[in-house]
Amino acid sequence: MSLPTRSRGTKSVALTYDDGPSDKSGELVRLLLEEGATATFFVTAENCTQRPEALALISAVPGLEIANHSYTHPNLTHLDEPMLEREVAGSKRAIEQTISRRVALFRPPEGQHDVRVRRAVADSGQAIIMWSLTSMDWKKERRPYVASTVVRQCRSGDIVLLHDWGTSDLEASRAIIRRLKRRGYSFVTVTELLGDVVPGEVYRGRVxxxxxxxxxxxxxxxxxxxxxxxxxxxxxxxxx
Ligand SMILES: [Zn+2]
Missing domain, CATH: 1.20.5 (Single alpha-helices involved in coiled-coils or other helix-helix interfaces)
Known part of the structure; x- marks a missing residue:
């Protein structure tokens, strides 16, 4: 099974799921397939090692994109050079080896980056991908409003920040996809949204x-x- 490709002239949005793969990745992939929506998964190399089956489920679906979210999810601005290299370039190598696909997109944990981090990301041949719309799913008290927050604020070209946590509310994702579809949106990966990216550059989606x-x-x-x-x-x- 694969996902439909986007048609031209429609409003596009890139859903991104951070911190996976998790125990719920399989359910999330099934949901995306059922709803005919694609997404980009920013995975950590550590979670890929711990849950190879979950990663395999994501990478088996043509159209879903896998991107890098560091090795162990630290604040990169606090690391010395060898640790920074491992978190930025080592994670890329580990993920690429596992999925046998090139990884060119990097999202720093918590979105934290400085000159040193950007240089390390550039040296490893990756671009920094931030987001233009947060679902606030990391805030417990905001969780009941995740779908309405995204749907209300979404504009064409947005990169939406969501999480692939074992505890994530998958029905919120279903609601987001259905309601945005009704508003004429089609779902794209980050690469489909941005095209070729320049290593070391910072991208935020709709600007x-x-x-x-x-x-x-x-x-x-x-x-x-x-x-x-x-x-x-x-x-x-x-x-x-
Ligand atoms: Zn994260």
């Missing part, structure tokens, strides 16, 4: 062109303000 413009202008403004402030200090004879 309005005006927002890119504002961020660039902000960056320039901050740069010039710092420069002027440094010059003023020098002229006053203060130390930088």
């Amino acid at each position: 309005a062109p005006w927002w890119v413009f504002v961020r660039r202008a902000q960056g320039r403004f901050v740069y010039w303000r710092r420069l002027i402030a440094a010059r003023t200090r020098r002229e006053r004879g203060e130390h930088d």
Whole structure:
């Protein structure tokens, strides 16, 4: 069984499931097949080693994408170089060996990254994939509202953050898929949404062109303000 490919001209959304494979991955895969929706699984190499059958269930379905979510899910910004290499590049090698497929997408645990992490990700030939819409399924009190949160906020081009936990509410995923389908959405993998990615670059899904413009202008403004402030200090004879 495989998933239908997307038709052109429709609204697209990429569902992403982090932290698997879990004991519920099989049920989640079955649900996606039943609903005819694809998704991207950001798995940890450690969980892949512990649950090879669950990983096999995901990788057996053509159209589902497997991506890297580190080895053991630490905060990468706190690691020394050898540990960072293991978590970023070692995990990629381990996952690729298991599924015999290339992995080019990396999501840092908790979304934490800095210059060192981005360099390590670039060196390993992966791109950083963040998200543009969170389901808040990691917050216990928000769990009853996961489906309504996603459906209400979803726009075309979104990358939606969900989790493949043993405790996840799979019916929330079913509700999301059914309701978004009724609104004209089709489901794509992250690669289908973004196309070819550049190693080391950070992608967040839907970003309005005006927002890119504002961020660039902000960056320039901050740069010039710092420069002027440094010059003023020098002229006053203060130390930088
Ligand atoms: Zn995670």
